[in-house]
Amino acid sequence: AQKITQTQPGMFVQEKEAVTLDCTYDTSDPSYGLFWYKQPSSGEMIFLIYQGSYDQQNATEGRYSLNFQKARKSANLVISASQLGDSAMYFCAMRAMDSNYQLIWGAGTKLIIKP
Amino acid sequence: GAGVSQSPSNKVTEKGKDVELRCDPISGHTALYWYRQSLGQGLEFLIYFQGNSAPDKSGLPSDRFSAERTGGSVSTLTIQRTQQEDSAVYLCASSWPSDGVIHDTQYFGPGTRLTVL
Numbered sequence: 001a002q003k004i005t006q007t008q009p010g011m012f013v014q015e016k017e018a019v020t021l022d023c024t025y026d027t028s029d030p031s032y033g034l035f036w037y038k039q040p041s042s043g044e045m046i047f048l049i050y051q052g053s054y055d056q057q058n059a060t061e062g063r064y065s066l067n068f069q070k071a072r073k074s075a076n077l078v079i080s081a082s083q084l085g086d087s088a089m090y091f092c093a094m095r096a097m098d099s100n101y102q103l104i105w106g107a108g109t110k111l112i113i114k115p
Numbered sequence: 116g117a118g119v120s121q122s123p124s125n126k127v128t129e130k131g132k133d134v135e136l137r138c139d140p141i142s143g144h145t146a147l148y149w150y151r152q153s154l155g156q157g158l159e160f161l162i163y164f165q166g167n168s169a170p171d172k173s174g175l176p177s178d179r180f181s182a183e184r185t186g187g188s189v190s191t192l193t194i195q196r197t198q199q200e201d202s203a204v205y206l207c208a209s210s211w212p213s214d215g216v217i218h219d220t221q222y223f224g225p226g227t228r229l230t231v232l
Contacts, residue, residue, distance in 0.1 A: 033217040043204055045158075045223035052218055091157060095217055103221065105157040 140209030
């Protein structure tokens with residue numbers, strides 16, 4: 001069965017430091033995609049970054065990068081130079097070939113950036 | 116362009132009443148999803164529409180829940196005879212017409228916070 005695990009329920013990070021949010025996944029499909037979303041206190045889910053299982057390079061989007069370690073089945077989100085506005089819930093999600101359109105979601109990590 | 120919109124943003128209702136939640140997807144998106152998010156939890160899939168195909172209702176928790184999508188655009192999620200356990204944030208998402216594509220990215224609305232007293 002497909003599963004996403006986020007082991008950090010909460011994290012405190014000093015402003016301007018880099019932060020790594022952990023995500024491990026489990027699937028037997030060779031073709032899958034991994035997504036990270038940010039959910040601020042306003043409640044809206046904001047798409048951050050995508051990594052495909054066949055992508056040769058780790059995905060990057062501005063201050064966000066994905067540390068994709070396929071053999072370990074991990075897809076950690078790295079936020080460089082954290083800002084106060086990065087405080088939010090962060091969700092990792094996966095879509096695999098046999099789940100078609102359905103995203104499998106992790107439980108989330110609550111990130112708080114300290115000034 | 117405009118993002119996914121949902122209304123109302125907040126809804127307080129009494130147990131046993133029916134409620135309707137509305138979702139207006141991004142123009143041109145043919146796929147539409149409804150999710151439920153209980154306090155401090157991840158997302159629970161409810162229902163999926165893709166174009167004119169029959170919707171996938173496999174995530175609906177009971178027959179009190181139903182949804183429709185008129186004209187391939189706006190969707191309404193209806194909860195009949197609401198219960199206190201229905202209290203949650205209901206999120207709608209839409210995506211480009213890429214049925215089954217792994218990298219299909221869903222874009223979310225702001226959600227409707229439902230409170231059943």
